[in-house]
Amino acid sequence: MNAESLNGRLLFAIPKKGRLHDTCLELLAGADIRFRRHHRLDVCLSLNHNLALVFLPASDIPSFVGKGNVDLGIAGHDVILEAEMQNYVEEVLRLNFGKCALQIQVPESSHYKSAADLAGKRVVTSFEVLAGQYFGKIDDQLNLVGENRTKIEYVGGSVEAACSLGLADGIVDLVESGDTMRAAGLHAIETILLTEAVLIKSSAQKHSELEPLIDMITSRIAGVVAASRHVICQYNIPRSKLPSATLVTPGRRAPTISPLEEENWVAVSSMVEKKNIATIMDELMKVGAEDILVFNLDNCRV
Ligand SMILES: Nc1ncnc2c1ncn2[C@@H]1O[C@H](COP(=O)(O)OP(=O)(O)OP(=O)(O)O)[C@@H](O)[C@H]1O
Numbered sequence: 001m002n003a004e005s006l007n008g009r010l011l012f013a014i015p016k017k018g019r020l021h022d023t024c025l026e027l028l029a030g031a032d033i034r035f036r037r038h039h040r041l042d043v044c045l046s047l048n049h050n051l052a053l054v055f056l057p058a059s060d061i062p063s064f065v066g067k068g069n070v071d072l073g074i075a076g077h078d079v080i081l082e083a084e085m086q087n088y089v090e091e092v093l094r095l096n097f098g099k100c101a102l103q104i105q106v107p108e109s110s111h112y113k114s115a116a117d118l119a120g121k122r123v124v125t126s127f128e129v130l131a132g133q134y135f136g137k138i139d140d141q142l143n144l145v146g147e148n149r150t151k152i153e154y155v156g157g158s159v160e161a162a163c164s165l166g167l168a169d170g171i172v173d174l175v176e177s178g179d180t181m182r183a184a185g186l187h188a189i190e191t192i193l194l195t196e197a198v199l200i201k202s203s204a205q206k207h208s209e210l211e212p213l214i215d216m217i218t219s220r221i222a223g224v225v226a227a228s229r230h231v232i233c234q235y236n237i238p239r240s241k242l243p244s245a246t247l248v249t250p251g252r253r254a255p256t257i258s259p260l261e262e263e264n265w266v267a268v269s270s271m272v273e274k275k276n277i278a279t280i281m282d283e284l285m286k287v288g289a290e291d292i293l294v295f296n297l298d299n300c301r302v
């Protein structure tokens with residue numbers, strides 16, 4: 001492939017490894033963006049759209065999109081803020097994965113109870129901008145100046161080892177399950193930010209001839225994301241109990257109701273949020289539903 005073969009193509013940046021990579025590939029498959037990635041090659045042409053995928057380090061994607069080097073990308077909300085690209089990229093769609101929290105953590109054995117207790121101490125992090133802004137405000141409130149201000153040290157990884165190595169009094173890092181934090185003998189004392197993966201485009205992208213393709217990709221990915229959040233719930237119920245059941249499963253517009261061969265019984269089918277399904281099934285049983293079945297959705301446009 002040469003540079004000319006990219007001419008006129010939409011460039012779509014995808015994290016090349018790490019936490020977001022696998023789910024991004026699932027989204028591309030769900031959006032029917034086909035490609036063949038050659039071993040060790042980070043740029044590849046789509047086989048069925050006028051676009052090329054660019055596999056980049058997750059933390060570089062906001063700057064590539066913000067500076068207009070690529071048109072579209074998937075990145076954590078956290079790294080957009082860390083790269084200070086929030087005014088240069090537009091967050092088009094929240095993607096409902098890569099959810100975690102940027103938290104201030106200290107050794108469980110320490111006496112630090114809040115970020116203010118750590119002010120003036122040593123904090124190690126890969127998020128020096130966000131940590132710097134957060135502690136900067138606290139330092140200002142406490143009128144700390146010069147050497148007395150909080151010392152933010154950057155490390156590229158293994159942040160959680162910093163306290164036990166004696167390099168830090170506290171750290172700022174991402175937490176999802178909390179396993180990494182607990183394994184390192186740390187606990188969280190404050191949350192700086194909640195984050196998830198987002199689809200981003202360059203703010204300068206408006207009115208480009210690529211806009212229709214961006215809109216189509218956005219709509220396809222939105223469909224895959226919506227499908228992952230929902231299930232189809234189907235059940236049988238006596239017609240007389242339908243009013244209470246449809247309060248439990250109102251559907252997006254309305255539930256689909258079909259007559260059964262058995263007199264006075266109907267089958268109901270309705271889209272519901274996956275996270276509520278257990279409670280919904282409990283409620284449906286209480287109002288007299290039977291034969292409750294739940295199906296995953298592969299894809300949708302809602
Ligand atoms: N434990 C986690 N659970 C969910 N999402 C996470 C988790 N850790 C990180 N993320 C999200 O994934 C993004 C990439 O994190 P990852 O740990 O893969 O980065 P990385 O290894 O530094 O990637 P790269 O080196 O390629 O930049 C983070 O910016 C965050 O948005």
Ligand SMILES: O=P(O)(O)OC[C@H]1O[C@H](OP(=O)(O)OP(=O)(O)O)[C@H](O)[C@@H]1O
Pocket residue numbers: 018019157158173174175176177178179180181
């Ligand atoms: O709360 P948990 O579920 O344990 O997740 C938190 C860990 O996940 C991320 O690192 P990751 O495992 O992606 O690897 P990295 O440190 O190499 O970036 C993050 O930096 C934490 O170390």
